[in-house]
Amino acid sequence: MSVETVDRAQQLSYQAVVSKYPDVSRFVILKADVQRRGVVYTERALAQADPERHLMQARSIFHSIGEKNDQVPVSLLLRDGTSIVTGPRPDAEAPYTVDLLDGRVVLTDEGRILEEVEYWPKPDFVSQFTSSGRPMWQVATPRPQRMDINPYAYCHYWDDGKGCKYCNIAAHYNKERKTHQKPLRLDPREVSETVGAAIRQPGRFTTIGLTCGSILGDGELFAAEVDIYIETLQAIGENFSTRRFPSQLVASAFSPEQLARVHEQTGLLTYTSNIEVLSEEKFNWICPGKAARPGYREWKRRLVQAVEIFGAGNVNTGIVGGVELATPHGFLSEDEGLQATLEEAEDLASQGVATVSCVWVPVAGSVFHKQKAPSLEYYVRLALGLDGLRRRYGLLVDMDSYRICGNHPDTDLSRI
DSSP, rough: OOOOOOGGSSSHHHHHHHHOTTOOOOOHHHHHHHHOOEEEEEHHHHOOOOOBBBOOOOEEESEOOOOOSSOOOOOOOTTTEEEEOOOOOOSSOOOOOOEETTEEEEEETTTTEEEOOOOOOOOOOGGOOOSSOOBBBGGGGEEESSSEEEOOOOOOGGTTTTHHHHHHHHHHHHHHHHHHHOOSSSOOOHHHHHHHTTTTSTOOOSSSEEEEOOOOSSSSSTTTHHHHHHHHHHHTTOOOOSHHHHHHHHOOOOHOOOOHHHHHOOOOEEEEEBBSSSSSHHHHHHHHHHHHHOOHHHHHHHHHHHHHHOOOTEEEEEEEETTTGGTTOOOHHHHHHHHHHHHHHHHHHHOHHHHHEEEEOOOOOOOTTTTTTOOOHHHHHHHHHHHHHHTTTTOOOOOOOOTTTTOOOHGGGGOO
């Protein structure tokens, strides 16, 4: 049966998937489904959100919350400490509902209570300002244990319309710069001040993550992007007395020479370069700009070369799980898509590069915004497959764990 013909009525429900996979934490399964289907909030639930205690403002390269008076909880925590990286999706077809029932904030599906949830706590720095008067929440976006910084807000693969088809970064930036004066680039001085304020709160953060859109440049590919990251990382490093500090860079596929510069000139600890789709044919269709420069095989080659610079366990790649099944040129069945993805992931794992996955959300502003993600069961099988590969090849995922990132259902399995 093709992916096109599988509607929601034919897919296994959350409860059915939990029953079918008893060895997989129900929290991991629920997290994947909430990311997949989205959430909405009742007025009762929103009334429980306290701007003094809960995070209700966040600015990232893909979405923003609380820019004006539209403040809602940025996201949710489950009872086991699992963080769900998802925002409200008023356009979702069948979202979960966060409600207040029996005095508890709960996640419900068609009125049935599934789990009690908490809103993300608000760290101290969010209410502070930089020396130039910018709110610090516009400089760094906190997850429960990680601080995210986006030094550059646009991806230049979209200059000629060849950005990744699942991605809304260009549409989001073009909207935000007009409506909220979002800057193209962050001032490294403001980044340093924000990090300094954030780490003064004891025990709040375990790492700092940096990512932005690809900057191609007119000369050497990604040279300008490398320079921006080096300048930003050096500014962050001013807040630490050690040579290196807990950090993850999610960036383009830099050459070994470019990576060596970043490693030698900054305190960066780990490196991620998201290949996005683990199939050369599907990659070429879904990510046409990346396919042209530097190309699928070169992307993989550079990932493997990065292990020699950062060391085993400090390099991985991410995929947008499920986008390989997009129509009309994606894999025709979930079995076929899973097999192809895990075969390529194993090729990377055998060379020291771990693969992690996020849940594909067809978001507004992307080419694929009218498509549908695959079934919940697909994401459970994908998570099991990627976790199994890391265990088989002895690859740690501490750099992208449930504490540090929280966006990958498969890495949540590594805590067990």
